[in-house]
Structures are given as structure tokens and as C-alpha cells.
Amino acid sequence: MTNAMQIRLPATIDSLTPLTVKAREPMQGEVLIRVRACSLNYHDYAVVSGALNPKDGLIPLSDAAGEVLAVGSDVTSFKVGDRVLSTFYPMWADGQPDFVGFATVPGDGVDGYAQEFATVPASSLTPMPKSYSYEEGATLPCAGVTAWRALVVNGNIKPGETVLIQGSGGVSTFAVQIAKKAGAIVIATSSSDEKLERLKVLGADHLINYRSEPNWGEAAANLTDQGGVDHVVEVGGPGTLPQSIRAIRPGGHIALIGILTGREGAVPTAELMRKQGRLVGLTVGSRQHQLDFIKACEATDMRPVIDSIFPLMELSSAFNKLVSGSHFGKICITL
Numbered sequence: 001m002t003n004a005m006q007i008r009l010p011a012t013i014d015s016l017t018p019l020t021v022k023a024r025e026p027m028q029g030e031v032l033i034r035v036r037a038c039s040l041n042y043h044d045y046a047v048v049s050g051a052l053n054p055k056d057g058l059i060p061l062s063d064a065a066g067e068v069l070a071v072g073s074d075v076t077s078f079k080v081g082d083r084v085l086s087t088f089y090p091m092w093a094d095g096q097p098d099f100v101g102f103a104t105v106p107g108d109g110v111d112g113y114a115q116e117f118a119t120v121p122a123s124s125l126t127p128m129p130k131s132y133s134y135e136e137g138a139t140l141p142c143a144g145v146t147a148w149r150a151l152v153v154n155g156n157i158k159p160g161e162t163v164l165i166q167g168s169g170g171v172s173t174f175a176v177q178i179a180k181k182a183g184a185i186v187i188a189t190s191s192s193d194e195k196l197e198r199l200k201v202l203g204a205d206h207l208i209n210y211r212s213e214p215n216w217g218e219a220a221a222n223l224t225d226q227g228g229v230d231h232v233v234e235v236g237g238p239g240t241l242p243q244s245i246r247a248i249r250p251g252g253h254i255a256l257i258g259i260l261t262g263r264e265g266a267v268p269t270a271e272l273m274r275k276q277g278r279l280v281g282l283t284v285g286s287r288q289h290q291l292d293f294i295k296a297c298e299a300t301d302m303r304p305v306i307d308s309i310f311p312l313m314e315l316s317s318a319f320n321k322l323v324s325g326s327h328f329g330k331i332c333i334t335l
């Protein structure tokens with residue numbers, strides 16, 4: 001029976017192909033997991049659609065939650081039956097990043113988790129939040145850790161600060177919740193009034209439709225009494241960055257995360273400089289960031305927002321849903 005999906009070239013969402021994988025016994029330092037759920041990220045879409053030149057036969061998906069089936073002889077960090085999460089950068093344990101790119105990232109540089117069994121280094125896994133379902137757990141490694149690092153690690157967010165969030169996807173729905181748990185004020189933007197109402201239920205204090213208000217950066221700044229917001233969770237990229245720069249207060253922070261509007265473009269550098277803004281690029285985070293985020297999820301009972309769950313064999317449909325932009329929060333895969 002087929003129990004995995006692979007990319008066949010030329011890569012498109014619809015050329016994802018089922019295959020059968022067998023479990024491999026773990027060697028020293030390794031753990032065999034039964035993958036129970038994955039979540040989709042825009043990065044996975046860039047891989048499966050061919051934009052990141054995947055190799056033929058690559059098994060996609062960076063994020064997984066699963067159950068330990070067996071451990072290598074020297075592994076003491078996990079035991080059979082433990083519920084675990086993957087990490088986006090299996091080799092980045094802690095400290096500052098000293099690498100560039102995605103060579104070791106599951107589902108990009110190496111095989112990912114769109115498969116029933118995976119044998120991986122124990123050091124590349126973390127425990128799961130205790131009360132989470134596998135689907136909830138699978139949303140944390142990329143989107144959740146990115147939002148955590150943007151606001152808490154790099155942003156050092158404080159109660160009473162104002163955070164501007166773009167859209168209602170995976171990173172943004174985590175960012176709304178993290179900001180509210182930190183005692184911040186959230187200005188949420190979306191293309192859809194209906195999604196704005198859902199962002200309000202999630203905790204957003206102010207709502208702006210970025211389609212009907214193209215000057216949303218200025219509109220956000222006008223909602224504050226200090227000339228702009230303290231933090232922007234910038235998932236749009238070059239098409240949204242000018243408005244984000246407009247939105248920040250003097251000395252404000254923009255967490256540069258996304259590429260939804262493209263990979264390069266004109267940036268009003270003089271305005272950023274004049275405002276003494278802090279523009280900080282980041283890609284996900286380390287295993288230690290994930291461990292810290294998991295503690296925060298447990299302590300605050302934060303629940304990921306799951307839009308929909310697809311069976312693994314319907315992975316193409318799940319990606320088509322992601323591309324449609326109709327989702328709110330995370331799209332998950334169940335195995």
C-alpha cells in the first residue's frame with residue numbers, strides 16, 4: 001500500500017506521486033518515527049511547484065508530528081511511544097545561525113515527512129506540547145517558531161506594545177496569539193472582511209482590509225499615539241514592505257519573513273533610515289527556539305488555528321487549497 005508522496009519532475013503541485021516506503025531500523029543516534037500529521041507551509045509549496053528546483057523523487061514537507069517506534073542503542077532523549085515534533089533546521093541546535101539556505105531542511109535539501117515512517121537523528125526532534133493533537137503539533141516547527149522568533153526572540157515584545165500583522169495565514173495567526181499572550185495590542189490586516197472578523201475573535205484589537213485600504217501602513221500608524229507601531233510581522237515581502245516602513249514608529253521593528261509578493265523589489269531605504277527602523281530578516285529558528293515556544297504554548301494554552309485537514313494521498317488538493325488563499329490558519333495532512 002502506498003504510504004508516501006514524492007515529487008516527480010517537472011515539479012508541479014499536480015505531479016506529486018504516491019510511493020511506498022518501508023521503515024528503516026534506527027542506527028546509533030537515530031529515532032524511527034511513525035509520522036501522524038504534517039502541516040503545509042508556503043516554503044513547501046515553493047518546493048513542490050518547482051520554484052526551488054527540487055530533485056526528482058524528493059519526499060516533500062518540512063513539518064511533522066509523530067510517535068516514536070524505535071530508538072538507536074545509544075539514544076536516551078526519547079523512548080518508544082513518545083510524541084515528537086520535527087525541527088525545520090535539524091542541525092541548528094542553539095545560538096546564532098552560521099549557515100545560509102535550505103540544504104539540510106526536510107522536504108527541500110533532504111527527504112521530508114510526507115511519508116508514514118521516517119528515521120532521523122534524535123537531535124533533530126523535540127517533544128510535543130502535551131495536550132496537542134498530532135495535527136496541532138505539526139503546525140509548530142515552521143510557522144509557529146517563526147512567529148515566536150519574530151516577536152519574542154528578535155522583537156523582545158513588551159506588554160502595551162503594538163504589533164501589525166499581515167493576512168490570516170499560518171505565521172500570522174500564530175503572531176496574533178503570541179502578541180496577545182504577551183499583552184500587546186494587535187492591528188490585523190486581511191484581504192477579507194470575513195477573515196478580519198475571525199482575526200478579531202482570535203484577539204486582534206484593530207482591523208484593516210488591505211484591499212479596500214491600500215494605504216494600510218499609514219492607517220495602522222494613525223491608530224497609535226506614538227507615530228506608528230512597535231513591530232510588523234512582514235510576510236508579504238517587497239510589495240508590502242513600503243507600507244510596513246510607513247507603519248512603524250521611530251525605532252520600530254520589522255520582522256522580514258515572507259515572500260508572498262516576490263523575492264526582490266524597491267524599498268524606501270531613506271524612509272527606513274529616517275525613522276531609524278530596525279529591519280531584521282529571519283528564517284524560522286533553532287531547536288532551542290522550538291523548545292522555548294513549546295513551553296510557552298503549554299503555559300498559555302495557546303491552540304494553533306487549523307483550517308482543514310487532508311489525507312496524505314490528497315496532498316495535491318491540500319496545496320491547491322493553500323494556493324487559493326481561501327484558508328485561515330494552517331492546512332494539515334493526516335497519515
Ligand SMILES: NC(=O)c1ccc[n+]([C@@H]2O[C@H](COP(=O)([O-])OP(=O)(O)OC[C@H]3O[C@@H](n4cnc5c(N)ncnc54)[C@H](OP(=O)(O)O)[C@@H]3O)[C@@H](O)[C@H]2O)c1
Nearest residue numbers: 042146167168169170171190191257258259260282283284
Ligand atoms: N522566513 C521564515 O522563516 C518563514 C517562515 C514561514 C513562512 N515564511 C513566509 O511567510 C509567508 C507567509 O507564510 P504562511 O505559511 O503564513 O503563508 P499562508 O499560510 O499561505 O498565508 C498566506 C496569507 O497571507 C496573506 N497575504 C497574501 N498576500 C498578501 C499581501 N500582498 N499582503 C498581505 N497579506 C497577504 C493572505 O491572508 P488574507 O487572505 O487574510 O489576506 C494569505 O492567506 C510566505 O511568504 C512564507 O514563505 C517565512
